Amino acid sequence: MNQQEFKRRRSALMRMMGKGSIAIIPAAGEKLRNSDVTYRFRQDSDFQYLTGFPEPDAVAVLIPGRKQGDYVMFCRERNPERETWNGRRAGPEGAVRDYGVADAFPIGDIDEILPGLIESRDRVYYTMGVFAEFDRRVIGWLNNLRARTRGGVQTPKEIIVLEHLLHDLRLYKSRAEIRMMKRAAAISMEAHRRAMQRARPGLYEYALEAEFQGYFCAQGAREAYGIIVGSGENGCILHYVENNRRMQEGDLVLIDAGCECEGYAADITRTFPVNGHFTPAQRAIYDLVLAAQKAAIARCRPGRRFNEAYEATVRVITRGLLRLGLLKGRLNSLIRDEAYRRFYMHRAGHWLGLDVHDVGDYKVSGAWRELEPGMVLTIEPGIYIPPGSRGIAKKWQGIGIRIEDDILVTADGPEVLTQGLVKEADAIEAWMRAV
Ligand code: GLY
Ligand code: MN
Ligand code: MN
Numbered sequence: 001m002n003q004q005e006f007k008r009r010r011s012a013l014m015r016m017m018g019k020g021s022i023a024i025i026p027a028a029g030e031k032l033r034n035s036d037v038t039y040r041f042r043q044d045s046d047f048q049y050l051t052g053f054p055e056p057d058a059v060a061v062l063i064p065g066r067k068q069g070d071y072v073m074f075c076r077e078r079n080p081e082r083e084t085w086n087g088r089r090a091g092p093e094g095a096v097r098d099y100g101v102a103d104a105f106p107i108g109d110i111d112e113i114l115p116g117l118i119e120s121r122d123r124v125y126y127t128m129g130v131f132a133e134f135d136r137r138v139i140g141w142l143n144n145l146r147a148r149t150r151g152g153v154q155t156p157k158e159i160i161v162l163e164h165l166l167h168d169l170r171l172y173k174s175r176a177e178i179r180m181m182k183r184a185a186a187i188s189m190e191a192h193r194r195a196m197q198r199a200r201p202g203l204y205e206y207a208l209e210a211e212f213q214g215y216f217c218a219q220g221a222r223e224a225y226g227i228i229v230g231s232g233e234n235g236c237i238l239h240y241v242e243n244n245r246r247m248q249e250g251d252l253v254l255i256d257a258g259c260e261c262e263g264y265a266a267d268i269t270r271t272f273p274v275n276g277h278f279t280p281a282q283r284a285i286y287d288l289v290l291a292a293q294k295a296a297i298a299r300c301r302p303g304r305r306f307n308e309a310y311e312a313t314v315r316v317i318t319r320g321l322l323r324l325g326l327l328k329g330r331l332n333s334l335i336r337d338e339a340y341r342r343f344y345m346h347r348a349g350h351w352l353g354l355d356v357h358d359v360g361d362y363k364v365s366g367a368w369r370e371l372e373p374g375m376v377l378t379i380e381p382g383i384y385i386p387p388g389s390r391g392i393a394k395k396w397q398g399i400g401i402r403i404e405d406d407i408l409v410t411a412d413g414p415e416v417l418t419q420g421l422v423k424e425a426d427a428i429e430a431w432m433r434a435v
Contacts, residue, residue: 001262003100005176006052009169010071013050014064016165022118023125023162025050026134027058040222045354046127046162048263049170053099055089057107061117069102072117077106115141119153125162163359170353171360172374177264177353178408181376182417184221184266185406188258189421191215192270195255196428197435199274205229205243208255216259224265225356228256231274235400236384238346247274252282254400258356265356267378268418269404276432278425281395285383286425288320289401292381296348300377300407300414305368310348313381317344326385326396343385349378352406371409376417380404 017023028044043054051060053073061072076082078091092104105113118124118141126138145155173181195211208229216223230240231247235254247253251274258266271286273279278286295316296309318340321327327339334340351358353376362369371377382402389397403423408415422431 001052001176001180003052003098005174006050007100008174010050010062012169013166014062014070016169017062017064017123017125019065020121021064021123021125022121022156023062024114024138025060025062025127025162026131027051027053027056027060029131029133030056043263044130045170045263045359046166049166049354051099053090053095059107059110059114061114063117063121066117071100071102073099073101073104074107074110074114075104077108111137111141115145118142118156119145121156123158123160124156125160125165127162127166128159167359167361170358171351172372173353173376173408174374178374178376180261180264181266181352181406181408184224184259184261184264185268185417186420187216187219187221187261188266188268189418191257191259192255192268192421193431195257196270196272196422196432199247199253199272199276199432201247201249201251201274203247203274205231205234205245205247205253208253209243209257212255212257212259219259221259221261224258224260224267228254228269230254230400233387233398233400235271235402236386236398237400238384249275250279251275252278252399252401254402256402256404260356263354265352265354265358266406266418267352267356267380267404268406268421269380269382269402270421270423270428271401271403272428272432276429278429279395282399282401283425284324285385285396285399285401288317288324289381289383289403290423290425291320292316293379293403293405296379296381297405297407297414297416300371300379300409302370302372302409302411304371306362306371306377307368309377309379313344313348313379314340317381317383321383324396326392343383344381345384346380346382349380349404349407352376352378373409373411375409376406377409378404378406 027047030038033039058075063070073095076089095101095104191212195208209227226241229243231253232251234240254271256269258268292313295312299308318334351360384400385396387397406417422428
């Protein structure tokens with residue numbers, strides 16, 4: 001992603017904010033994992049979107065119309081000793097040189113400098129409630145200004161949540177973002193292909209997880225979320241991440257795994273038989289989930305509302321469960337009573353982008369949002385029949401199937417970013433045979 005792209009985003013946001021405003025955007029902090037060990041650093045998505053600056057302990061400030069420059073950054077100073085222990089830092093000089101910042105200051109000076117930048121502004125845009133410690137500091141700066149009003153200091157009249165503007169921008173993906181998401185999709189698809197060919201009874205779930213970790217890393221990418229490898233009845237646990245069971249003859253395995261490239265996620269699920277052959281019961285449920293997914297994807301076009309895809313999955317799945325004898329009754333009453341939720345308990349998908357569950361409102365003024373070109377969403381219906389399900393024939397028990405693809409809405413209709421990955425049951429069996 002080049003600096004022009006980040007500049008375009010800041011300009012777009014500042015146009016929406018208008019003159020007389022200021023936005024304060026903190027970077028993510030480092031998080032302790034245990035003892036003095038931190039998790040691998042992941043930049044905050046809002047901060048990443050606007051700056052591309054890859055360090056913690058930084059604050060970006062946007063000030064539309066400021067004469068000395070509308071983009072200010074506070075960040076860590078260069079420090080040869082700290083950099084030897086903990087890695088390189090851009091320093092304020094690097095922020096100006098490499099990241100398009102107009103004015104950069106050491107983060108340690110923020111208490112002295114930032115109130116002065118806020119002082120002359122009417123409106124402060126800020127993502128209140130995300131970083132508790134930082135919230136307190138912002139309130140502190142504002143209170144300090146307020147305490148000085150009798151001395152003629154002006155204080156902002158409004159504090160406005162930044163998300164409404166910023167997250168609406170993030171919902172519409174640019175060409176550069178779509179390119180990045182296609183790269184994440186391509187790497188993730190290839191990892192799924194490898195895992196399918198590696199699977200066999202006797203192998204542990206974590207051995208398949210390793211295919212993803214290894215391939216992502218080899219491609220310079222990282223997992224976008226906790227990888228799920230659920231075999232047998234583990235496929236019925238939606239957020240299963242232990243991945244430590246030995247896979248058995250006759251199992252299905254559900255793998256939900258995707259990587260991120262420069263922060264942009266792919267989110268893909270495939271479910272396939274560990275031994276390469278669906279049983280008739282597995283195949284019946286698989287084909288039903290697939291039919292539901294296709295019906296939903298067909299509705300990912302401009303003018304359709306976000307919820308229509310979900311409604312399509314509900315109709316196809318309920319009709320199918322009725323036909324297979326897993327539900328009994330009349331189609332319309334089963335839909336009205338949400339009987340399908342016993343087996344299909346989540347929604348059909350979510351926005352996808354810098355966050356795997358990306359930002360952007362799903363409803364506007366109370367109505368489901370209309371899809372527009374540039375939006376990216378997942379479509380991921382599933383059917384889960386845990387063992388011990390009362391009144392359900394044995395052959396269905398322990399089957400958990402989800403199929404998930406990533407869809408770009410275009411003027412011409414849905415473009416499936418993860419189209420290149422086998423999905424038809426016959427194609428999966430053929431691919432697994434082709435080892
Ligand atoms: N992998 C998370 C999800 O599918 O929503
Ligand atoms: Mn998803
Ligand atoms: Mn997923």
